[in-house]
Amino acid sequence: MRIEIAKISEEGDKYEGEEPREVLELEKDKFIDPSGSIHYDLFVQRVSDQLVVKGILQVKFYLLCSRCAEFFSTTVVDSSFLRAYKLEEGTEVVDVTRDMREAVLLKIPPYPVCSAECHGLCRQCGMNLNKGICSCVPPEGPSPWDDLNRLKI
Ligand SMILES: [Zn+2]
Ligand SMILES: [Zn+2]
Numbered sequence: 644m645r646i647e648i649a650k651i652s653e654e655g656d657k658y659e660g661e662e663p664r665e666v667l668e669l670e671k672d673k674f675i676d677p678s679g680s681i682h683y684d685l686f687v688q689r690v691s692d693q694l695v696v697k698g699i700l701q702v703k704f705y706l707l708c709s710r711c712a713e714f715f716s717t718t719v720v721d722s723s724f725l726r727a728y729k730l731e732e733g734t735e736v737v738d739v740t741r742d743m744r745e746a747v748l749l750k751i752p753p754y755p756v757c758s759a760e761c762h763g764l765c766r767q768c769g770m771n772l773n774k775g776i777c778s779c780v781p782p783e784g785p786s787p788w789d790d791l792n793r794l795k796i
Contacts, residue, residue: 644662644685644739644740644743645736645738645740646687646736646737647735647736648694649735651688655687655688655689656686656688657687658687659684661683662683662740662743663681664678664680664702666681666740666744667681667744674706675751676705676706676714677702677703678703678704678705679702681744681747682702683699683743684699684700684701685698685724685739692729692730693727693728694727694728695725695726696727697723697724699721699724700721700724700743700746700747701720702747703716703717704717704751705717706752707755708755708757709756710756710762710763710764711764711772712764713771715757715758719747719750719751721746726742767782
């Protein structure tokens with residue numbers, strides 16, 4: 644989003660609109676797939692020699708669930724986007740696009756889950772336990788992983 648400094652009114656202006664999802668530059672990512680454009684709802688104001696931009700960013704994503712490995716749809720929101728740009732003599736346009744991109748990417752959860760109740764995959768057969776129950780029986784006796792599991796605690 645490009646803001647033309649000369650067009651901003653004294654009391655500040657609202658900027659609402661969309662940036663194409665391409666500005667996120669995530670097209671080849673296997674785990675994160677933006678499914679919509681960046682929706683911005685921002686307030687822009689000149690404060691002495693600075694341009695202050697604040698508001699809300701929202702993007703719809705398909706994320707890969709870290710438990711069941713299925714894609715699910717979610718909205719990533721930055722409800723407190725805030726940036727200040729120093730206006731040098733002669734600044735005509737401030738481009739906020741890169742900062743919007745960065746803000747949205749930082750809000751993507753590192754271990755997304757499709758729902759708090761997601762049952763994940765069976766550790767033995769790999770079945771998605773949200774879709775049914777497999778017939779695996781938990782192994783009896785010590786497993787070679789037990790020592791390792793204890794270490795993690
Ligand atoms: Zn899941
Ligand atoms: Zn199983």
